[in-house]
Amino acid sequence: xxxxxxxxTETATRILxxxxxxxxxxxxxxxxxxxxASEIGIKSASIHYHFPTKEDLGEVLVKRYxxxxxxxxxxxxGASPTELLARYVQVYRSALIExxxxxxxxxxxxxxxxxxxxxxxxxRDFFERNLAWLETVFQAAESKDPRARxxxxxxxxxxxxxxxxxLNDMDLFNRITANLxxxxxxx
Numbered sequence: 001x002x003x004x005x006x007x008x009t010e011t012a013t014r015i016l017x018x019x020x021x022x023x024x025x026x027x028x029x030x031x032x033x034x035x036x037a038s039e040i041g042i043k044s045a046s047i048h049y050h051f052p053t054k055e056d057l058g059e060v061l062v063k064r065y066x067x068x069x070x071x072x073x074x075x076x077x078g079a080s081p082t083e084l085l086a087r088y089v090q091v092y093r094s095a096l097i098e099x100x101x102x103x104x105x106x107x108x109x110x111x112x113x114x115x116x117x118x119x120x121x122x123x124r125d126f127f128e129r130n131l132a133w134l135e136t137v138f139q140a141a142e143s144k145d146p147r148a149r150x151x152x153x154x155x156x157x158x159x160x161x162x163x164x165x166x167l168n169d170m171d172l173f174n175r176i177t178a179n180l181x182x183x184x185x186x187x
Contacts, residue, residue: 009050011040011042011046011050012050012051014040015036015040015047015050015051015057016057016060016061016064018031018036018039018040019031019036019057019058019061020061020064020065020104021101022035022036023058023061023104023107023108024095024101024102024103024104024107025101025102026107027107027108027110027111028058028107028108028111028114028115028119029111032054033047033048033054033057054116055116055118055119056118058115058116058118058119058122059116059118059119059121059122061104062104062105062108062119062122062123062125062126063122065104065105065126066105066122066125066126066129069091069126069130070129070130070133072087072091073087073088073091073133074087076133076134076136076137076140077136077140081137081138081140081141082141082181082182083181084137085134085137085153085180085181086181088133088134088137088153088157088181089157089177089180089181092157092160092161092173092177093173093174093177095161096161096164096165096170096173097170097173097174102161102162102165103157103158103161105123105126105127106158106161106162108120108123109123109127109158112124127154130150130154131147131150131151131154132150133150134146134149134150134153134154135147135149135150137150138150153180156176156177156180157177157180159176160172160173160176160177161173163176164176
């Protein structure tokens with residue numbers, strides 16, 4: 001069993017938490033082992049023990065983020081399509097407005113051509129799994145072209161995050177997404 005197959009230690013979890021916050025604020029190059037070690041109060045060698053390379057850390061980081069994101073959504077057939085879409089919007093809203101952070105995979109997706117292959121694969125997996133989740137919701141709502149509707153929804157939310165953050169107007173996110181759950185189902 002490799003290190004990545006073991007349950008995370010408390011230190012590994014703290015490393016991931018700090019790396020995630022840094023990456024969600026500035027992308028893949030916004031964190032280094034030295035920065036993380038300094039913030040946590042450990043030596044860089046301790047980080048290398050848990051994650052031999054930044055690529056390893058990035059891969060586990062995106063896997064963990066994806067699982068947490070999808071866990072927050074629940075099953076795509078666990079409520080009405082409107083409720084499920086409202087839940088989807090709320091996950092983004094919570095990240096931006098309550099946590100003051102961007103979507104990790106939105107950040108990494110913008111720089112995917114420069115990411116190490118394992119990190120870019122995990123980033124693509126995040127979006128594929130989100131597309132599949134939303135596609136199931138739109139199929140249940142009998143929407144035309146559920147895959148396209150799923151893509152439009154993700155694009156609208158990621159774009160709303162970027163605009164709100166760029167213009168320092170978090171209410172803009174709310175205005176852009178206020179009717180998303182019901183309007184999306186009408187198309």
